Amino acid sequence: MTETHDLSIDQRLALRSAATRLREQFDGVFGQETIELFLHSSYDQFASRSTIPNFLPLLAERFARQRLQALAKVEGHIQDGKPVVLFLCVHNAGRSQMALGFFQYLAGDGAVAWSGGSEPGYEINPSAVAAMAERGIDISKEFPKPWTTEIVQAADVVITMGCGDACPVFPGKRYLDWQLDDPAGKGVEDVRPVRDEIERRIRDLLEELNVPALH
Structure with a gap:
């Protein structure tokens, strides 16, 4: 098994457990080598900028799962007809996360959405989290992440x-x-107009994609 350097025993065990779950999910689609390559490369992408080391294996597993799902679609293993939308901004901490939140809330299982950043930040913008919570949408568990070739x-x-x-x-x-407008550094009051404009655009996009809005 490929190992990432400088890991604690707990982190190694967590990554091994994550690899097991991913192998079970993608059994018959991808081999062990591909799954572990994606898992460990995902870990490395977060390790250089994470301030919460204990969460790294979980973040790596979530991101690796998304990347493997994307690769499965690219290679034709997934042919469910669901449209896939990717939201990109600079830090993947505000605008693209709010767009992802609205899209998933309104589209449900009718479509797939991902998000990423060209220069991912360290955490989701607290004002964006608060503004979305006012609409009953929780984006606090999301995390800034890069875009990768297979996802695009x-x-x-x-x-x-x-x-x-x-x-x-x-x-x-x-x-x-x-x-x-970039919500970085702004309070909730200034983020609300951006949030509302994003919702309007998401609803228009779903209509274009022929995906019924659930709310």
Whole structure:
């Protein structure tokens, strides 16, 4: 088994447990080597900037699962017809997380959504969390993460929010650029208008995708 360096015993055990769960989920789709490569590379991406080491194996497992699901779609293992939308901003801490929250809340199982950042931050913007909580949507358990090639390739629609030239461009993808104020450093009162504009755009997007809004 591939091992990431400088891990505590608890972290090694947690990663091994995560690898077991991922192997069970993707049994018959991906082999052990691919699963462990994605898990450990995901761990390494968070390890360099995480302030909460104990949560690293959990974050790595969640991100590896998302990446493996994306790769499965790219390779044709998943053909459920559900549209996949990717929300990208700079830090993946505010706008793209609010968009992801609204999309998942309104679309339910009717579509798939992911988010990422060109320069992922360390935590979700507290004002964004509070503003979304006012609408009954909890994004506090989300985490800033990078975009990866397989995730972009798996998306049907890529929505960018302020990442400019840093956002990935792949031929044949549908791109939408949403000009939205960056909520970084702002209080809840100033974030609410951004939140409400994101909701409006998400509802319009779902209508375009022929995905009924649940709320």
